[in-house]
Amino acid sequence: MDQVFKALADPTRRLLLDRLRERGGQTLRELCERLGMARQSVTQHLDVLGKANLVTVVRRGRERLHYLNPGPIHEIEQRWISGFDRPRLDMISAIKHQAEEYAMTEATAAPSVPTYVYVTYIKASAEQVWHALTDADLTARFWGHANVSDWQPGSAWEHRRVDGSGAVDVVGHVLAAEPPTRLVITFEDSAGTEPPREPSTVTFLVEPHEDIVRLTVTHEKLANMDMFHGISQGWPAVLANIKSLLETGDVLPQAPWNMTPAAHA
CATH class of the missing domain: 3.30.530.20 (START domain)
Known part of the structure; x- marks a missing residue:
């Protein structure tokens, strides 16, 4: 848990997780392009996320594809949230998601389903x-x-x-x-x-x-x-x-x- 909270404390690493949540299976080059950061900086952040088990790498031939691993966050949810305020938080989340859906414009093409x-x-x-x-x-x-x-x-x-x-x-x-x-x-x-x-x-x-x-x-x-x-x-x-x-x-x-x-x- 210490490594998880340390990894989540940095806004750049949280942004990396957001990008992988939007689309899993991105290469290091793709992540660098989306963040506008140098390869070395992104690599260092991915190393921290990897040690916290928040990001996992799947090799496909010569490529290394990065995915968000929800396991540690799921453990946090089970330990500190699920037994206490789950009904109220679910209601708030449902209202938020519905508002976001109304705010979205119609896409010209259906989004791809992530791995x-x-x-x-x-x-x-x-x-x-x-x-x-x-x-x-x-x-x-x-x-x-x-x-x-x-x-x-x-x-x-x-x-x-x-x-x-x-x-x-x-x-x-x-x-x-x-x-x-x-x-x-x-x-x-x-x-x-x-x-x-x-x-x-x-x-x-x-x-x-x-x-x-x-x-x-x-x-x-x-x-x-x-x-x-x-x-x-x-x-x-x-x-x-x-x-x-x-x-x-x-x-x-x-x-x-x-x-x-x-x-x-």
Whole structure:
């Protein structure tokens, strides 16, 4: 928390986070151009944000793409806000957002949907994290669905309910599987949607370091902002549950994805 508050104390770093919130996946050159700052200065600020886990970097070929990581800010919200003034703050936020929507002029083109990136650190081995992500029984425990596949490149996978119905809510294919460090899957949750839409893509990157791992989830090619907002609530809850399972041997006492703002009203 000390590093988070130190990083947020600087107005330039807050501006950097605002730019990444507006559009994730920017290169250092793009950030320098938008801020009108020298490369060295922006690099120093990004280093501070990176050490605070507020910014994460995803490598794409020779490029380094920067994303806002909401994890630490989510922890601040859970610790100091959610248990106290959530209903009142939600109402104020809703009024503010509605006023902003009225003030906006109509755009000539629909804005692109940003890529979602979330990072968490888990006290476990890379093999344990990989097993948790790909074992049907374990995913049933921390996700509420069993992820079923042989996890070979090209194979199908299913996100099956565990309520006895056998219903499948998400399907997809395995694009890449490099145990225990990298898993890439398509994520198709739009069965029956007309016209059919292109599936999104999820990448799990497991990076071990001594007794912990850094798990980065990147969700790309999102269909619309409704989907972006939905997975922005879903992924932190799922990853909190897998972290609890691997570190304590049990999941959280209540399903974390049920904790929506409406639940506090």
